[in-house]
Amino acid sequence: MSEDSQPHLLKSEPSPWDHDPNAENSNQSDEYVPEWVEGTALVMVIAGITLVVFLMLLDMSIISTAIPKITNQFNSLDDVAWYGSAYTISSAALQPLTGKFYTYFSSKWIFLSFFSIFELGSLICGMANSSKMLIVGRAIAGMGSSGMMNGALNILAGAVPIKERPGMIGIIMGVGQLGLVGGPLVGGAFTSYSTWRWCFYMNLPIGALVGALLIFTRVPEQKPKQPAREILRSAFLQKFDLIGFVLFAPASIMLLLALQYGGNGYSWNSATVIGLFCGSVATFVVFVLWERQLGVEAMIPGHLVCNKIVLSSSLLSMMIFGFTMALSYYLPIYFQSVRDKTAIVSGVDLLPNILCQLVMAVVSGVLTSKLGYYLPWGVLGAILDAVGNGLLSTLSPTTSVPRWAGYESLVGFGRGAISQVPMVAIQNAVKGDDISTAMAMMTCAQTFGGAIFLSVAEVIFAQGIRAKIPKYAPSVNVEAVIAAGATGFRQVVSAQDLPAVLVAYSKSIGHVFYLNAALSCAQFVFAWGVGWKSVRKGKEEMAHQV
Known part of the structure; x- marks a missing residue:
């Protein structure tokens, strides 16, 4: 194929719904040569993000075997559903917006920021002296987890070429998902032989190890990025689709609450559950219309x-x-x-x-x-x-x-x-x-x-x-x-x-x-x-x- 004809393969009819946002920056992207991570630095990066994925998935299941002891201590049987849903709802509501953060800011520092929020939530859960405090801690941990998996994959994309990523992702997900299936075992051991609080405290020393592995390791970006202050000063409101987030978050929360309440305190045909489903659908419709109007700058x-x-x-x-x-x-x-x-x-x-x-x-x-x-x-x-x-x-x-x-x-x-x-x-x-x-x-x-x-x-x-x-x-x-x-x-x-x-x-x-x-x-x-x-x-x- 000739050099003159090749660009026509990537052209399409301009439309705010299907426009390729990379077309205008194609020359800059072609000139940028990634600097891949190798040797000891690569081992440190893979070890760090693997531990984070492991902790994130472990945190989703470890609480299941600790809940009986928690409800006994706080006399909070009615709050059981919230111990899991507070984490899930806050994570799901924020996840689409995290893509914007990783697009415009440093992948390593955004990743460590989300992980720090997760660690803060874990600390609050471990120190909780009431059921409400535990629920707040779970919600904060969920907010942190919203950017952890996405961040791990973005860091990996900047660290190694595409042909080497499957092997790395296999290691990350293989070890990471041990946390999901091993959570009940670890939670049962802590609950039986120590205290349920260690289900959350254990995240802290592992978090310190992750910080030591990543903070002092250079992690290259997939492409050049503007300084953070430039984005915050000139393009934050335009690029981050905050209105889309304000629509998506409550729609997600209503959907997950309807699924949580249905059959747990409320019948599936109750006004509460049906109202939540209807509110979720209506808000999602408005969200889709807004995203279509916004075009390439949309959150999704x-x-x-x-x-x-x-x-x-x-x-x-x-x-x-x-x-x-x-x-x-x-x-x-x-x-x-x-x-x-x-x-x-x-x-x-x-x-x-x-x-x-x-x-x-x-x-x-x-x-x-x-x-x-x-x-x-x-x-x-x-x-x-x-x-x-x-x-x-x-x-x-x-x-x-x-x-x-x-x-x-x-x-x-x-x-x-x-x-x-x-x-x-x-x-x-x-x-x-x-x-x-x-x-x-x-x-x-x-x-x-x-x-x-x-x-x-x-x-x-x-x-x-x-x-x-x-x-x-x-x-x-x-x-x-x-x-x-x-x-x-x-x-x-x-x-x-x-x-x-x-x-x-x-x-x-x-x-x-x-x-x-x-x-x-x-x-x-x-x-x-x-x-x-x-x-x-x-x-x-x-x-x-x-």
Whole structure:
């Protein structure tokens, strides 16, 4: 292709909805040669951001086993839902805006700023002397977490070339997701042998280590950026779409509150829940209209929403995180309620899933770097997830160890193979200023996926219990079993009725894995949308491919 004809490939009809914001800066981007990080500095950067991702995911699940002790100390059973939702809601509401921060300011310092807010929230939680103080701390930690995953991926994009990122992302996500599935084990250990406060205090010394690793390490940017004072003085209001944020945040909060309240204190057809859903939809409609009007400066630009790879990767990430959250909550419930294991032993029983996930995440990342293509790992991971979750739905009170360990391993291999695919796909498909915004869209989809599908899983499980106990143990009081909790129902059920209740419990948990199998099938569909593109292709060849 001639040099004169090549630019026409990147031109499109000008429109505020699909305009390419990088076109006007193409000469500057072409002249800028990134300085990649190598050697000891690279090890320090990868170690630092891996620890941050690990802490962020650990914090999402570690509180689950500490909640009983917290509610006992504060007499706050009515606040249980807020311990998780305060974190999720504040994180989801801020995530799209974080893309703007990483686009215009130093990635390293913005990342450390968000992490410092997370650490402050952890300190407040650890020192909490009331339930309200704990909820405030969780909300502050969630605000900090909103920019942590996006920041880790932005730092990685500036530190290593695209062909080396899959292996690095495999390490980061493989180790990071150990926090998500290992959270209940760590929380159970602290709660049993020390105090629940260490579930939050442990973030502080690890945070100090992260600071030591990153503060004195040079982290290059993906492209040149103006001094922060210039952005704040001349372009902050124009570039950051604060009106869009003011619309998006309450819409997200209303949606997540509706999902949190539904079936927990309010019926799904109550005026409160329906009002929250209606308010959320109406505000989202106004937000979309505003974003369309704003064009390329929008918080979520239309040309990225219409980009098939970005959209498919975001939806794929939503499905992955949705099933991951459901798995991390309900597999320990199976071991602790149906198999009568302690929190610590149930964490040990999750090792087949954890280890297989870690191994496959690293292997798939390294092979993607070597071979170039990531789509096959997305397809393979979705297939393994679907089969593994289908088999997990057959768990019973008497399932043998080799069987449940094998089922867990399948899911672990699948999740390890697919977890990095949406991140690599977006970084390989989007360039310039759009990378930070696209990554923020993906992490926002992750958070919503976890919140939405965990709520759906709770509804499925509760309805399953109400339907199965009358079927298998008609003489048992269903509401008494539910009120007693996942591990306390053995005290309210007679020895004669217990085997039937255990069957009902296992089948209800099996229904949650039906949901996970469906999400895995959705992963299979969306995985094909990430594009048959290679991370090893040169810049000119990739431009032709677009």
